[in-house]
Amino acid sequence: MSIFNILRAAKVFKTSGKIFTQIEGYSSYVKYAEHKSLEKIRNIGISAHIDSGKTTLTERILYYTGRIDAMHEVKGKDNVGAVMDSMELERQRGITIQSAATYTIWKEHNINIIDTPGHVDFTVEVERALRVLDGAILVLCAVGGVQSQTLTVNRQMKRYNVPCLAFINKLDRLAANPERVLKQMRSKLNHNAAFIHLPIGLEKDCEGILDLIEERAIYFDGEYGQTMRYDEIPQDRRTEVKERKHELIEHLSNVDEKLGELFLEEKTPTVSDIKQAVRRTVIKRSFTPVLLGTALKNKGVQPLLDAVLDYLPNPGEVENIAILNEKKDGGGETIVLDPARDGTKPFVGLAFKLEVSKFGQLTYLRCYQGILRRGELIYNARTGRKVKISRLVRMHSNNMEEVSEVYAGDIFALFGVDCASGDTFVNDNKLQLSLESIHVPDPVVSMSIKPKNNKDRDNFSKAVARFTKEDPTFQFRYDPDNKETLVSGMGELHLEIYAQRMEREYNCPVELGKPKVAFRETLMSACDFDYLHKKQSGGAGQYARVSGIIEPLPPQQNTVLEFSDETIGTNVPKQFIPGVERGFLDSCQKGFLSGHKVSGIKFRLHDGAHHIVDSSELAFFLAAKGAVKDVFEEGAWQILEPIMYVEVVLPDEFHGAIIGQLNKRGGIVTGTEGAEGWTTIYAEVPLNNMFGYAGELRSMTQGKGEFSMEYSRYSPCLPDVQEQLIRKYQEEMGLLPDQKKKKN
Incomplete structure (x- = not known):
């Protein structure tokens, strides 16, 4: 490229200093925009229990790979916060709420990284990240070990068949014990796991790590541990290293045929033999190598990056299946997608995450097959809608970097695409393909919600519409029984975070409260009625008489209401029967015991009387209401x-x-x-x-x-x-004896 084109692309200004700054930025852009071969791509996620150090580890990875110029802490004193925690609420609380994507380069390999939340309330973020990744780093705390969310993440990795490396973090913490964590991995997670690193000291004495495969000590020098220094294994640790290496080879030999043959023949495997065996078994998910380090103290991160390149699969080594011509009952022909980057196959991508930004809806996609270029048309396989690609971006936390094309194996984002999470996109409208959808757990907690000020209702509606679209585990509905709006989610923290986001992002403070339970009232035994409604006030009056029986329905039908017209003759003209039924149903909207709906009863109309002039549908409507009220006073209700x-x-x-x-x-x-x-x-x-x-x-x-x-x-x-509910209702209605006295 000529210097003229570089300067033009870099948007150069007159000052020479600015020229060089812009050229530098452009060369950085070119570096990250460059597309690598399939073998030089890794798509990884960083998952763990809350507070195991995922975001700190991602921050170190970005620093050592040259993606960021300075490291910041999750709860830093400088009030900057980690790069991947882009939301203000995340930085204040020191937790990850949304998964964030980035990409970087390490040893000429392009690594796409998704940092996921650890809290169980945001588990859907982990679900959709693992759905589109080829490998993962399972971070464990050297003190906490295998914790609750570790078990959940492990189940999610198993569901999507994601190979993983284990990284035991926080060796510098008091009471750090990687041995105990390894035992827990074997017993609680059922992993065939073994160390490939050993620590050189623990807690405040943590100096570095011992590499069992290469049989060398690694120290991390420099202010930020950026310089790796290799040395011989200390004399007093050599026996331990030999034993641990033998244990590693044993665990590998049990699941890898090639290494197993060498082991049986008592041949000494080379470094290359062991590394290849680790890679084969990791991809098959039959072995988990355990690495060590402390991200906060800048130790062990670079060897982890090397392990990602050495042991985790590239997109071409993972089998991705799509369903061709999927039927409504879930059947259909399965085909294996081809991740070759030559552009001969049609484009297939999966939308795995939606996010509403100031520029519109941002849709995160993973390209599984083919090439997608800016300006092309793609089709939503579920709805058949076509979309023109006006902008293609790759994400670095909340920063967007434009690209002109994406290839199989890339993770990218689009603007202006109306779709749902889990939709499949193709560039050939005749290709009826669908990828396996994302597992969405059911919400477990519901709370009532309403804006504090009525004037904020528009903002409240916008916030709810956005959040329910972004997060399928956040659900919103109106409960007609209790006349209140309910939100459902994965936990109280989940709903509390969304309430705070409504206030911060939409200037709409809300009140969360315990929802009311939809109780019902019903009759315990059959009760007769004979009710006359008569009203005369000059001119046309009102006259209607109804008689019959109201009886309870069987327990399996205690949520329904039934009406039966059993009249014979013309005492109740047929044109007035709908009025009787409406009066019965209207009375059942609010019971007399506790104000809840009445259900599980049957109104049987046997007879009645009418007046040739004064009878009307309204009169029979009011007569039916009076009959139900009489039955309430005389019958036994529960x-x-x-x-x-x-x-x-x-x-x-x-x-x-x-x-x-x-x-x-x-x-x-x-x-x-x-x-x-x-x-x-x-x-x-x-x-x-x-x-x-x-x-x-x-x-x-x-x-x-x-x-x-x-x-x-x-x-x-x-x-x-029942007594509490009746008393509460009477208090609300002012029907208690002491309340009546006050009124008098």
Whole structure:
């Protein structure tokens, strides 16, 4: 490229100093925009339990690869925060809320990285990241070891068949014990894992690491550990290194045929033999190499980057399957996508994340096949809509860098694409392809929500529309029973974060509260009625008489209302029957015991009377309402409550405590089953007793327990609950004896 073209592209100004700055920026842009061959690409995610050091590790990776000029801490004193925590709320709280994508270069390899949240409330961010990645780094704390979210992340990796490296971080912490963490990986995660590094000192004495494969010591010099110095293994550690290397080869030999043959023949494998065996077994997910370091103290990060290149697969080594001509029942022919970067195959991409920015909707995609160029047309395989690509960008946290084309294996973003998370895009409208969708867990916590000020309703609607589109686990609905709006999510923190974002980003403060349970009222035994509605005030009056019986429906039908016209003759003319039915249904909208809906009863109209002049549909409507009111006063009524079918998954050691807790909440355990150290408890629990259960379950099971619930049936509530509901309703209506006295 001529100097003229470089200067023109760099938007040069008159000052010579500015010219060189712009040229420098342009060369950096060219460096990162350059497309590498398939073998030189890695798509990785960094996943772990909350506070294991994922974001700090990503910050170090970006610094050592030259992507950023200075490192900042997650909760830094300089108030800058980590690059990947771009949201102000993330920097204030010191936690990752949204997954963030970036890309960098290490030893001529292009590495796409997605930093994911650790908190269980934002688990969907991990789900969609792992869906599109070829490999992952599982970060474990040297003190905490295998924790609750580690187990969840491990299950997610298994679901999407993602190979991983384990990185035991925080060797500098007091009570760091990588040996214990390795044992937990083998026992709790069922990984065939072995060290490929050993620490040179722990806690404040952590100086570096010992590489078992290369048999050398690695020290990290310089102010930020940027210079790696290799040395011989200290004399007093050589025996330990030999033993650990032998253990590594044993674990590999059990799952790799080639190394197994060398092991049986008692031949000494070379460094290359061991590395190739590690790579083969990692890609097959039959072995997990365990690396060590401390990201905060700048030790062990560069060897981890080398391991990513050496052991994790490139996009061409991962089999990605699409379904051709998918049917409604889920069937269809499966085909393997070709990740070759020669452009001979049609483009296939998956939208895995949506984000609304100031420029419009930003859609993150992974290209699985073919090439996509700016200006081309693509089609949404689900809806058939076509979109012209006006801008192609690659993301570096919240910064966008324009590119003109993307290839198979790339992660990129588009603007102005109206789609849902999990949609497949193709550039050939005749190609009826769909990629496996992203698993979205069901929300477990619901709360009522409303804006504090009525004038903010427009902003409230915009915020809800945006957040529900971005996050499929954040759901919003109106409950007509209780006349309140409800939001559902993965936990109380999840909903609290969205409430804070509404206030910060949309200037719309909201109130979150416990939602009301949709109780019902029903009749316990059949009751006759005979009601006359008569009103005369000069001119045309009102006259209607209805008689019959109101009876309860069987328990399995206690959520419905039935009306039956059993009249014979013309005492109640047929044109007035709809008025009777409407009067009955209208009365059931609000019961007399607690103000909740009436259900599970049948209105049987046997007879009545009418007046040739004064009868009308309105008169019979009012007569039916009066009949229901009479039955309420004379009959025996009770309140029904929703019973939920609850499924709790937890480690075996907490089995007794959780069953006791479910009994305390009025639950009935209907069954249990266990497998591989985990127990599933099935129970039926009143919904009114389930509030706050998510937090309680996590605290009682050290964060390892998960539960899901769905509606089962309505059942009579306990007498004390019924009494509380009636008293509360009477207080609200001013019907208590002491309230009446005050009025008088």
